[in-house]
Amino acid sequence: xxxxxxxxxxxxxxxxxxxxxxxxxxxxxxxxxxxxxxxxxxxxxxxxxxxxxxxxxxxxxxxxxxxxxxxxxxxxxxxxxxxxxxxxxxxxxxxxxxxxxxxxxxxxxxxxxxxxxxxxxxxxxxxxxxxxxxxxxxxxxxxxxxxxxxxxxxxxxxxxxxxxxxxxxxxxxxxxxxxxxxxxxxxxxxxxxxxxxxxxxxxxxxxxxxxxxxxxxxxxxxxxxxxxxxxxxxxxxxxxxxxxxxxxxxxxxxxxxxxxxxxxxxx
Numbered sequence: 001x002x003x004x005x006x007x008x009x010x011x012x013x014x015x016x017x018x019x020x021x022x023x024x025x026x027x028x029x030x031x032x033x034x035x036x037x038x039x040x041x042x043x044x045x046x047x048x049x050x051x052x053x054x055x056x057x058x059x060x061x062x063x064x065x066x067x068x069x070x071x072x073x074x075x076x077x078x079x080x081x082x083x084x085x086x087x088x089x090x091x092x093x094x095x096x097x098x099x100x101x102x103x104x105x106x107x108x109x110x111x112x113x114x115x116x117x118x119x120x121x122x123x124x125x126x127x128x129x130x131x132x133x134x135x136x137x138x139x140x141x142x143x144x145x146x147x148x149x150x151x152x153x154x155x156x157x158x159x160x161x162x163x164x165x166x167x168x169x170x171x172x173x174x175x176x177x178x179x180x181x182x183x184x185x186x187x188x189x190x191x192x193x194x195x196x197x198x199x200x201x202x203x204x205x206x207x208x209x210x211x212x213x214x215x216x217x218x219x220x221x222x223x224x225x226x227x228x229x230x231x232x233x234x235x236x237x238x239x240x241x242x243x244x245x246x247x248x249x250x251x252x253x254x255x256x257x258x259x260x261x262x263x264x265x266x267x
Contacts, residue, residue, distance in 0.1 A: 190207070
């Protein structure tokens with residue numbers, strides 16, 4: 001009987017230790033849709049003992065979760081919003097991890113002639129001039145923030161567009177599905193596009209402008225604002241994310257022979 005009780009105590013203790021190694025990480029839908037999380041998370045748990053629970057949202061919502069202390073760290077891609085998060089004291093620091101780029105997708109017939117664009121601004125001006133159907137994330141995500149900034153840089157006001165501009169208020173996968181169903185243009189991160197299975201009549205039409213660079217960064221939530229956050233586990237995860245193991249997994253992750261992310265963390 002004593003051995004049974006001791007065994008039960010040990011099992012409870014072990015279960016408690018496992019729970020103590022769980023942490024919450026808010027990540028963007030673009031990161032999740034890429035499929036990279038499915039590669040990284042099992043190795044993270046194996047190497048660190050941390051079970052990372054992902055909350056998959058847009059960058060704006062991820063930042064709000066961090067501000068509220070509902071997660072232990074965030075992994076997002078909107079530098080201006082990240083710097084504002086830090087300036088307000090909600091995060092301890094910002095660590096760049098990896099990057100890819102944004103691309104313009106559209107119907108293969110390409111009525112707006114994006115294939116002949118010379119810059120991202122030129123591509124957007126062509127869409128606006130043609131009043132070609134365009135799907136926007138419309139969800140305050142990093143991708144949405146970037147898209148709005150690009151329209152503005154092109155001398156255009158997305159808020160004044162007509163019915164050809166459709167803001168869907170959805171994640172990257174859902175927005176791509178909408179664009180596929182409408183035969184519409186859309187801006188996507190390259191990783192989500194490559195991993196998207198319902199391409200239909202859509203194709204990648206424009207990429208390569210340096211302004212389409214897309215940096216992902218890791219920001220731990222400030223324990224001085226929220227004493228309950230697991231800053232120790234966030235620090236342990238960050239150490240892994242900038243390790244040689246992470247570098248190899250990130251750089252070697254490909255779909256149809258195409259690299260989705262490039263590791264650029266400073267170790």
